[in-house]
Amino acid sequence: MASLYLLTLNCARELQSPSALSAAITPTLPPQPPALLILSLQELLPLAPSFLGGTHLTPYTAPLSAAISTATKEAYGTPYAPAAFHNAGFTALFIFTSPSAPLPAPPLYAAVGLGVAGMGNKGAVGIRVTAPDSNRAITFVGAHLAPHEFCAARRDADWADLVRGLVFTDDDGTESGIYEGAGALFVAGDLNYRTSDARPQAATYFPAPREPVAAFKHMLSNDQLTLRRKDGATMHGLREAPVGFRPTYKYAPVDSDGDSEGEEKWAVGRYPSWTDRILYAGRGVKAGEYGSLQGYTGSDHKPVYLHATILESESEEGEEGEEEGLPESPFAIDAAWRSRRAAARMRETCLGATMVAAGSWVVWGVVLAVVVGALGTWWVVQAGWVGWEGLGMLGGGLVGDW
DSSP states (O other): OEEEEEEEEEOTTSOOOHHHHHHHHGGGSOSSOOSEEEEEEESOSOHHHHHHOGGGGHHHHHHHHHHHHHHHHHHHSSOOEEEEEEEETTEEEEEEEOTTSOOSSOOEEEEEEOSGGGOTTSEEEEEEEEOTTOOOEEEEEEEEOOOSTTOHHHHHHHHHHHHHHOOEEOTTOOEEOTTSSSSEEEEEEEOOOOSOSSOOOTTOOOOOTTSOGGGGHHHHTTOHHHHHHHTTSSSTTOBOOOOOSOOOBOBOOOOTTSOSSSSOOBOTTSOOBOOEEEEEEOTTEEEEEEEEOTTOOSSSSOOEEEEEEEOSSTTSOOSTTOOSSSOOOSSOOOTTHHHHHHHHHHHHHHHHHHHHHHOSHHHHHHHHHHHHHHHHHHHHHHTTTOOHHHHHHHHHHHHHHO
16 A cells, blocks of 8 residues: 655745645645655746756745755654656656655656646646555646636646647657556646636635635535536546635735734735645545645645555556546547647747847847747748737737736
8 A cells, every 4th residue: 555645736836935835735744654745836936947948946945855854854753755756848847756655657747738838838748657665656736727717617627638749759769648558647746726717806705714614615515626527627537626715816925024914915916725636536535634725834845644545456446436447548648749738848948048039028028028939920821710809809808817
C-alpha cells in the first residue's frame, strides 16, 4: 500500500517564504511518512521566466523545495528531496520522496498549454510514476484552468483540451492519455470553478473568512465544479472527498506583518469560491483527510491538501461506488498534440526572451500588442472561415487570459 500527501498552491507569481510554508504544512502531514509527496503549483513565477524555463525557475522553486525539506524533517526526522519536476509556463508539478525510498523507475512527463495560442499562461503538467514498494503506476496532473465567474464553459473546454493534449510517451513510443497507462489518477490545481456565474454587486454580503465553515454551506451548494461534474461536463469519472473547509479564493493582500488589521478580508469583486481542489480516480484509491492551510497568507489562495492511499492490488476493496480501474477517457488523444505543443513552446520561448530583452513595461506593452496582432492574423489565415466578428472574439479572449 502506498500512502500519498498532495498539496496544491497558487503562488500568485510571488516568491514563497520557506519558513512560513513549512510551518503551515507540518501540522497537516500524515502521522506516518508518505511514499510520495506531491506539490501542484500554479502561477509559480512571473510570465517571462516561466516561459523561458530552466535556471530561470530556480529562484522560485528553491524556496518550495526548502519548505518541503524542513516540514518533512520536522515531522519524520528525514528531509524529503525532489524526485521529479515538470512545468508548462506558470503551472508546475513536484514529486518528493524520502532518500531511503526513491522512485523505482524513471518518471514519464507530459505538458499542455491551455492559454493564448496554446501557451502556458494557463495549462497542465503530468507526471506518471510507480510509487516506492508498489507495483502500481500513478498519474498526477497539476492544472490551472480559465478564470472568471462567467467562464465555467471555458473551463469545461480547457478540461477537454487537457485530456486531449496531455499525452505520455513510453520508451517504446506508445502514447497514452491521463485515463490510460496507470492504475490511479490524481488531478490537483487551481481549477478556477466558482460559486456564481457573475461577479458580485458592491453591496453583496459574505461571511468573514474566519467564520465557521458552516457559514459558507449555502455557497458550496452553488459550486460550479460539483454541479458541472454531476452534469457530465468536466472531470469525468473523478471523485472528490467531502469539502469541509472554507473557500480558498480570493483573499485580499496582507501586509508584511502577515495581516493589516488583525483579520483577513475577501478581495473585492470576486465571490469567495473553492477554486483549489484535488480529485482522483482508480480502483483501490482511498481518500483521507482533505483540508486547507487556512492560516497561510503567502497568496490570495489558500493551499489545499489531501491524504490518500493506493492499495497494492486493484482487486482489493476500495471506496464504495468506485469504478473498476480508471474510467474510459471522455475524449480521444489529439493526433497533432506533439506538433501543437512544440509550436506553442517555440512561441513561449520567443515571447519570454523578448519580454526579458525589452526590460520595461512600456516596451513590453508594445511587444505584446504586436504579438497579439500577429497571432490574430495567424488565426484568421489558418481558419479562413473566421470573419471579423470571430476575430473580435479572439482578441477579447487573448486579453482576458493574461
